[in-house]
Amino acid sequence: MIDAAALDELRAVAGEAAVLEHDPMGLDGARLELTIAPTSVEDLAATLGVCASRRLPLLVRGGGSRLGLGNRPRGARAWLSTAALEPVCEVDGDEGVARVGAATPAADLDAAARGAGWRSPFETSNPLSTVGGVLATAASGPRSLGLGPARRAALGLEVALASGDRTRCGSRVVKNVTGYDLVKLYVGSLGTLGVLTEAWLRLRPKPEAERAFAGRVGHEGLALAREAARRSGARAVAIVDGTLASAISEEGEGDLLIVEFAGDEPVVDEAEAWLRTRAGELAEAPDAVGRLHGLQESPSTAALRFRISAPTPHLEAAHSMLRERGAGVITHPGLSQTLAFFDLESADTTGVDAAWRAVHAAVDPTVGAHAILEQAPGWAKDGRDVFDAPAATLPLMRTLKSEFDPAGVLNPGRFVGAL
Amino acid sequence: MSGLVDALTAIVGAEGCLSRADEVFPYECDGLSLHAATPGAVVFPRDTSDVVRIVRACAEHGRSFVPRGAGTGLSGGALACDEAVVIECSRMNRVLEVNPEARWARVQPGLVNADLSRAVATHGLFYAPDPSSQLACTIGGNVAENSGGPHTLKYGTTTDHVLGLELVLSSGEVVRLGSACGVAPGYDLVGAVVGSEGTLGVVTEVTVNLEPIPEAIATLLGIFGDVVSACRAVGEIIRSGLVPAALEIMDRRTIEAVEASVYAAGLPRDAGAVLLIELDGPPPALERQRERIRAIAMAQGASRVDVARDADERERFWAARKGAFGAMGRLGPDLYVHDAVVPRAKLPEVIARVCEIGDRYGLKLSNVFHAGDGNLHPNISFDRRNPDELDRVLAAGDEILRTCVDAGGVITGEHGVGTEKRDFMELIFSEADFGAMKRLRRAFDPEQRSNPGKIFPSTRFCTEANPKARGYDRVPLREGEP
Ligand SMILES: Cc1cc2nc3c(=O)[nH]c(=O)nc-3n(C[C@H](O)[C@H](O)[C@@H](O)COP(=O)(O)OP(=O)(O)OC[C@H]3O[C@@H](n4cnc5c(N)ncnc54)[C@H](O)[C@@H]3O)c2cc1C
Numbered sequence: 008m009i010d011a012a013a014l015d016e017l018r019a020v021a022g023e024a025a026v027l028e029h030d031p032m033g034l035d036g037a038r039l040e041l042t043i044a045p046t047s048v049e050d051l052a053a054t055l056g057v058c059a060s061r062r063l064p065l066l067v068r069g070g071g072s073r074l075g076l077g078n079r080p081r082g083a084r085a086w087l088s089t090a091a092l093e094p095v096c097e098v099d100g101d102e103g104v105a106r107v108g109a110a111t112p113a114a115d116l117d118a119a120a121r122g123a124g125w126r127s128p129f130e131t132s133n134p135l136s137t138v139g140g141v142l143a144t145a146a147s148g149p150r151s152l153g154l155g156p157a158r159r160a161a162l163g164l165e166v167a168l169a170s171g172d173r174t175r176c177g178s179r180v181v182k183n184v185t186g187y188d189l190v191k192l193y194v195g196s197l198g199t200l201g202v203l204t205e206a207w208l209r210l211r212p213k214p215e216a217e218r219a220f221a222g223r224v225g226h227e228g229l230a231l232a233r234e235a236a237r238r239s240g241a242r243a244v245a246i247v248d249g250t251l252a253s254a255i256s257e258e259g260e261g262d263l264l265i266v267e268f269a270g271d272e273p274v275v276d277e278a279e280a281w282l283r284t285r286a287g288e289l290a291e292a293p294d295a296v297g298r299l300h301g302l303q304e305s306p307s308t309a310a311l312r313f314r315i316s317a318p319t320p321h322l323e324a325a326h327s328m329l330r331e332r333g334a335g336v337i338t339h340p341g342l343s344q345t346l347a348f349f350d351l352e353s354a355d356t357t358g359v360d361a362a363w364r365a366v367h368a369a370v371d372p373t374v375g376a377h378a379i380l381e382q383a384p385g386w387a388k389d390g391r392d393v394f395d396a397p398a399a400t401l402p403l404m405r406t407l408k409s410e411f412d413p414a415g416v417l418n419p420g421r422f423v424g425a426l
Numbered sequence: 427m428s429g430l431v432d433a434l435t436a437i438v439g440a441e442g443c444l445s446r447a448d449e450v451f452p453y454e455c456d457g458l459s460l461h462a463a464t465p466g467a468v469v470f471p472r473d474t475s476d477v478v479r480i481v482r483a484c485a486e487h488g489r490s491f492v493p494r495g496a497g498t499g500l501s502g503g504a505l506a507c508d509e510a511v512v513i514e515c516s517r518m519n520r521v522l523e524v525n526p527e528a529r530w531a532r533v534q535p536g537l538v539n540a541d542l543s544r545a546v547a548t549h550g551l552f553y554a555p556d557p558s559s560q561l562a563c564t565i566g567g568n569v570a571e572n573s574g575g576p577h578t579l580k581y582g583t584t585t586d587h588v589l590g591l592e593l594v595l596s597s598g599e600v601v602r603l604g605s606a607c608g609v610a611p612g613y614d615l616v617g618a619v620v621g622s623e624g625t626l627g628v629v630t631e632v633t634v635n636l637e638p639i640p641e642a643i644a645t646l647l648g649i650f651g652d653v654v655s656a657c658r659a660v661g662e663i664i665r666s667g668l669v670p671a672a673l674e675i676m677d678r679r680t681i682e683a684v685e686a687s688v689y690a691a692g693l694p695r696d697a698g699a700v701l702l703i704e705l706d707g708p709p710p711a712l713e714r715q716r717e718r719i720r721a722i723a724m725a726q727g728a729s730r731v732d733v734a735r736d737a738d739e740r741e742r743f744w745a746a747r748k749g750a751f752g753a754m755g756r757l758g759p760d761l762y763v764h765d766a767v768v769p770r771a772k773l774p775e776v777i778a779r780v781c782e783i784g785d786r787y788g789l790k791l792s793n794v795f796h797a798g799d800g801n802l803h804p805n806i807s808f809d810r811r812n813p814d815e816l817d818r819v820l821a822a823g824d825e826i827l828r829t830c831v832d833a834g835g836v837i838t839g840e841h842g843v844g845t846e847k848r849d850f851m852e853l854i855f856s857e858a859d860f861g862a863m864k865r866l867r868r869a870f871d872p873e874q875r876s877n878p879g880k881i882f883p884s885t886r887f888c889t890e891a892n893p894k895a896r897g898y899d900r901v902p903l904r905e906g907e908p
């Protein structure tokens with residue numbers, strides 16, 4: 008139970024209606040019995056201040072589409088939700104930038120950007136995703152090859168800190184070295200340093216042409232995918248192993264190659280012509296990347312999903328090794344990423360340990376490769392760091408966390424090394 | 427100090443440690459010669475372990491240190507406030523490893539920017555951030571300032587190209603951040619260190635990503651009657667969604683200075699401004715983009731748009747652009763290079779106001795800048811021996827920065843805050859914002875011994891660096907100057 012005095016104080020700063028007690032909800036072993044959903048950024052910052060002074064640990068929640076990422080939370084009993092914040096979304100079509108509230112659905116940003124003749128820098132594969140959530144996880148999908156990483160899209164941020172302070176960093180202009188680049192620090196920090204409340208984002212130009220292709224390929228698929236990813240205009244390139252591919256592609260055997268080009272018409276024409284000479288059997292498939300999203304993001308695809316990052320030349324070896332060890336594999340050569348899926352036969356650690364062993368065998372840290380376990384049942388996370396962070400990097404990160412969140416109230420336990 | 431000098435000499439040898447006043451004098455300032463401070467000593471480490479030992483020796487003697495590259499910085503970043511020890515990285519200038527397949531290179535911080543592109547050209551690759559000072563400035567300095575250049579419009583600034591770093595903290599601990607594939611678990615500490623102006627430690631190794639040399643390049647020169655129309659053309663190009671590799675403006679005064687110098691490229695001396703546009707990518711796309719841009723420029727009042735006929739002409743245009751600061755020497759013995767950013771749609775009104783400010787203060791103000799990023803460089807040529815003129819230079823600079831901030835901009839786009847702009851930081855940031863920055867600083871450098879006196883608004887440090895505080899008479903002239 009959260010004590011009555013704390014509840015009173017939270018209601019006093021966030022408003023009666025913003026503090027909701029409910030039956031316990033489970034997340035990776037945590038039992039959450041309270042949701043605080045402030046309606047303004049001021050209230051949200053003040054709420055954080057109260058939680059820090061009372062040492063009431065929180066789990067930050069955006070749209071709730073990706074709450075499973077991270078280690079088991081430590082001690083959290085309340086959600087701090089951005090859902091009731093105003094969904095600000097102002098697109099400046101002259102500049103190609105947008106000011107967006109953290110609670111704004113990524114899909115709304117996309118619609119507003121399109122309305123102004125631009126495109127969102129983010130994929131909108133899940134209708135629940137909020138801009139705050141996309142920035143906090145900095146985990147992006149297949150199209151980030153063409154769209155660029157989230158860290159490049161974020162120009163400025165407003166962040167509420169555990170101290171209760173509202174802070175800004177960066178700005179709305181596209182080039183800026185005024186002060187430390189805290190934007191980079193917050194993007195991808197998984198809500199452990201502060202709650203993102205607003206962002207200035209760089210939009211992407213509207214491509215003149217967009218064309219996607221898919222088809223089964225032989226063993227040369229990986230090399231072809233790597234070449235395709237380096238072509239001008241490549242927006243998404245993936246190779247899906249034959250077994251996994253059957254879930255999204257009815258026909259054929261062998262690995263499934265998905266290639267999407269976007270850009271000026273002549274660039275896309277040229278890229279398509281190149282692809283046809285190299286893999287004539289590929290058919291135009293406008294929804295190929297959509298189906299790929301469905302496959303790689305659906306929890307029903309497999310119990311465990313690892314994301315492996317490695318320099319491109321090493322990726323192909325990792326892909327093959329994981330395949331041999333029975334994993335379902337999707338490789339994005341342009342993103343230096345391989346996703347590996349493992350099913351679990353029983354609810355004990357045997358399968359999890361075997362999966363980690365397979366992943367470690369395929370990942371060579373000396374070349375800068377590493378793996379994280381992105382999706383797993385809570386019990387499968389016990390006793391390990393799902394981010395598999397090298398021990399040497401942790402002391403500095405711990406110090407940083409304790410500087411920003413000395414009371415340890417923001418997503419405690421969730422991030423690398425159970426920070 | 428002598429105990430520390432002995433300790434430093436034991437680490438780097440007598441030839442690697444300077445401490446006499448006449449020896450350290452050249453290290454009193456960087457490219458912003460109005461600010462100066464005398465270093466306690468200047469040391470030249472050969473490798474990371476030297477740096478570790480130097481930093482530890484400084485700690486033992488309670489002394490701060492300042493990493494330094496080529497000293498081309500324009501914001502006083504490499505100034506030795508508080509009699510700090512300058513750690514000069516020029517001996518650490520090697521390319522350690524190139525991986526052409528994965529497209530990265532691992533280099534030491536003292537490597538000169540242009541030497542990196544030269545070293546990887548045989549693989550068909552180049553290092554994209556290209557500050558105009560690239561023939562002299564170092565990768566370490568670029569990382570510390572998050573430097574940009576003309577081609578950052580398309581390729582991004584240094585932060586978009588650094589994959590990993592080795593950093594010596596002020597405790598002497600060595601940390602490796604990031605990874606060769608650009609992703610590492612946990613906080614993006616590489617992103618936090620890039621642009622931190624040497625205040626989080628000494629960068630001793632940098633892994634950068636390399637870009638393929640573009641298939642084709644088209645360089646255009648739009649000739650305009652005035653700089654405001656050229657700015658309007660830039661706004662329209664951005665609005666159209668085109669992303670050229672570079673969009674650079676030079677105004678009439680700059681053109682005159684360049685054409686009278688060794689960088690003369692045949693720019694039309696009667697033009698009010700030229701807009702240098704570069705496109706790169708696959709040939710079929712370039713042709714269409716060229717026509718679209720030509721149409722936009724003509725609609726905004728360009729009298730003509732020339733296309734560089736060959737690589738020679740292209741190089742001449744770029745030599746003129748990159749040599750422009752040097753050419754300004756003709757306009758006065760001193761040059762104050764300002765650096766601020768505004769939203770691109772605001773460029774026409776802001777540039778008009780900047781010119782008006784220069785005129786009102788009776789100054790020789792010229793503009794050569796990264797227009798595509800909204801990154802202004804109003805340059806004021808002057809003579810520091812004239813105290814009244816120096817007063818006007820500083821007052822005009824103050825007004826220019828405020829004008830940019832009022833237009834929704836920021837006080838620096840690439841040169842950094844250093845000592846120069848720390849007292850303007852409050853135009854942008856609140857106490858709480860500084861509080862967040864200090865949290866980052868404390869995590870890396872709790873005693874603030876790495877490059878003190880920078881970024882944050884004035885404290886006791888470095889009051890001597892400010893020309894107002896020092897008295898103009900003591901502002902040193904650089905060697906070789908009249
Ligand atoms: C493992 C993984 C894989 C992904 N794959 C893809 C993909 O293939 N394609 C694609 O387009 N996108 C992908 N994404 C990005 C995804 O779209 C976003 O992460 C998004 O869905 C999260 O938004 P949300 O609002 O639902 O966040 P939530 O699910 O509510 O929260 C996600 C995390 O972010 C934190 N968080 C949320 N909001 C804030 C905030 N305002 N401030 C601070 N912290 C906050 C939460 O504490 C939580 O840890 C992936 C993300 C993850 C984590």
Ligand SMILES: Cc1cc2nc3c(=O)[nH]c(=O)nc-3n(C[C@H](O)[C@H](O)[C@H](O)COP(=O)(O)OP(=O)(O)OC[C@H]3O[C@@H](n4cnc5c(N)ncnc54)[C@H](O)[C@@H]3O)c2cc1C
Nearest residue numbers: 495496497498499503558564566567570573574624629840
């Ligand atoms: C003519 C001219 C043109 C210029 N054009 C541009 C331009 O187009 N774009 C642009 O961005 N800048 C430009 N500059 C500014 C300057 O060249 C850049 O800021 C450059 O990155 C500085 O590099 P440097 O090696 O000279 O560093 P220095 O001036 O020696 O130092 C700059 C900062 O970097 C820190 N530093 C240096 N080495 C290290 C290290 N190893 N570890 C940690 N910190 C370190 C220093 O402490 C200092 O704070 C120009 C300057 C001149 C004189």
